[in-house]
Amino acid sequence: MAITSANQLELLQTAEAVAREKMIDPNLVVEAMEESLARAAKSRYGAEMDIRVAIDRKTGKATFTRVRTVVEDEELENYQAEFTVEQAKQYMADPAVGDTFVEEVPPVELGRIAAQSAKQVILQKVREAERDRQYEEFKDRAGTIINATVKREEYGNVIVDVGAGEAILRRNEKIGREAYRPGDRIRCFIKDVRREQRGPQIFLSRTAPEFMAALFKMEVPEIYDGIIEIKAVARDPGSRAKIAVISYDGSIDPVGACVGMRGSRVQAVVNELQGEKIDIIPWNEDMPTFLVNALQPAEVSKVVFDEDAERIEVVVPEEQLSLAIGRRGQNVRLASQLTGLDIDIMTEEEESKRRQAEFETRTKLFMDTLDLDEFFAQLLVAEGFTNLEEVAYVEADELLVIDGVDEGTASELQARARDHLEAMNKKALDHARELGVEDSLVNFAGLTPQMIEALAEDGVKTLEDFATCADWELAGGWTTVDGVRTKDDGVLEKFEMSLEEAQDLVMTARVMLGWVDPAELEAADEGAEEGEETEEAGA
Template structure:
């Protein structure tokens, strides 16, 4: 098949038709045709030749051009596509290395195999262009809601027609009791768009917390306008959800705005989510207050926050315990997701028993170490003293406020406490030396004898050993395993060493050993400070 005048315009018409059908640029189709014709020409004239084809965008005429490049004599390798300066003189008056000589060659007769090959090239190029177009169209729509039509179901995954492409709603992204038939209309959240070898993959979701947030944005104009902001969402898809909102206009109630007149706004979201119950909660910067709101409808008596461990203890009346925990732990689980904290719930009776046990343990400590009677030891505990160090090194005035304690009694108490601490230190140091602790660790500032003993029992006996420790190994921490936070006990955790203090001590040890240059450390900190300032300025 030759490219004759009869079918020259047909090339352009075909390119236009394909481009219109696939919704891609006609130029891409013509370029694919040029490449396919060039391949066919190479198979006719020789694969070593550099033959290029140009299709006139107005007439459709295909021009076949052979290109030869001028190279140095010693670089001549391909005699079909290259020639020397001397050889080029018969074509150019003053040839230079790098010049190109173009000769038009006759159009080729395309046999059946060549035509089939050309067709495959064009189809491949069109497919690639179509995939690129789909990716470019949907990549910026990630994080939005899209309407589609169910096309088919494959192994529990739903394939959704979303207009100019297909999305996949995986089995684990469907709300549990939902089922779909071909042709059903469906609304989904575009969770991710990835460019893959088989084409762009558009992943949809109906269980993502962001899906609920986007639904509220569609139903509540105040959220769309930015007057109300959704701060956090936690979902048990198809069953129950909690959403925290805050208003930046004092005259607008964020909860009331999201509920709507007679519940119309929230009901529209509930209907879309197959009856999922939604608790709308006012957000608060104060974490304990926010948690109290998040545990609604349960009433909370007391909240104790441990920011470092990211844990919070909640005390509720005995009759409120089951309500606070919720069916199968649902209420407390959603509140935990909403606040980002681990929540321990206990009844007032359990909390009272725990406090009583702590009171008795501290009372016994003072009775045993300070040789006090039970009543006097209880007075110390009642005044807030929890350990010997507090008694030994507190200002005398704080001891004088206790009934029956004068200056002589206070001095005696502190002397006994200090004597006992000194004795404990002496025994701890002896024990540490028996375990093989080196003097370099004993002399390290910031470690008490009891700490050194604990380190020795854990196998840390030299300053080098100490410098290789991670901060969490010393102060303790939390690790997430299979979605659950697990406690990591620290060697020095019982001495109330914080994560920051552990970091400082380890870094000091590394500097003393020469492992870290203080100057480099300071320059790194300055760079981090500059980055933080730049980030703040960019945000402003």
């Protein structure tokens, strides 16, 4: 059948019908038709020809044209779609490189194969347009709740209808042993929207902590209005959850507002989450206080917070230990997720034993290094002295407060401590030099002989070696992989070096070596300070 013999308006009517059914722009369908007709024409006239088809948007008339481009003589490759300036002079007046010559060609007959090919092109273009529309519709909806209808289940994954397409609820994103049948209504959290080769993929979740936060935002008007803020959420999906909230209005209790009259608000969330028990906890900027709240209903006797390591030790009475840990460690695990800290829980008896062991270790240190008897060494430890440096360089008045210590005894103690430290320093420095440490590192300010020895044992023997180190390689740190925090040991971590101190030392070394311009470093520091001031002003 020839195009000219067909009802020309039929093309536009078909495009309108398809566009209306798929909810896409009719021009996209017409463009797909133009491309499919052009492909059919190329199979008739030759694949190397540049055949183009234009369909009039009012009459539906399809015009077939052949386009040839003027190119340089040496660039001529496709004789069917290109010609030189000399060849173009037969068709054009004063041709130049880059000009095009367009001539109309007769419309082609659409045979069965060509018609099938044209159909495939149109369908492909329509599918692409559908995917683009679906992606544009949902890309900004990530992080929100959506109501969907279950269509089918594939290998444990639930495929749902979201109106403009399909989305997937993976089996690991379902709560517990949830089972759905086709036609069931389901409420989910849009976790991610990605454009993939097979089309936009909408990933849903019912186990994400954000899902619970979004549900509370729907049920509690104060959260929606910003009067109450959800600061953190930790979940064991289908079993138990903890949510930390804070109120910016002193007259509103954040916990009571989230619970609601007779528990109506929190119960609505619990019902949606298949009976998941929810602990609502008041947020507190003081981390130890917040942790005590997070470990409820267990009672806490003592909290020791190590801010650098982001670890916290919690001491509880013996009878509260199982409650604090929870069944299968659930309570302490959720509290750890909520606070972002590693939590060590011990009983009062265990903490007492540990403190006793530390006391004995420090007592023995002073006995061995300062040649003291056990009673006198215990007096030093009891007064809070933990190492030789404190004894050697503390103000003499702090030693005089110890019973039985006069000025002569204090001077003798400090002299012994300094002598021992000097001997240790000399031994460490001699060992470091034996390992090949150069003077550039020995003379670098900020490193003790013991630090230099530790660096040498780790292969850092020059100032250049030191300047290439990262701060965490020196001071240690923590890395979170798949939600699990792992410890990174630092070469100088045992000397209680912080990340900030390590960073300052490394940058100083780089400046000394000429690797970093001090002016640029100062400019960067000033920019960081200005940024902090801007943030504070905005807050």
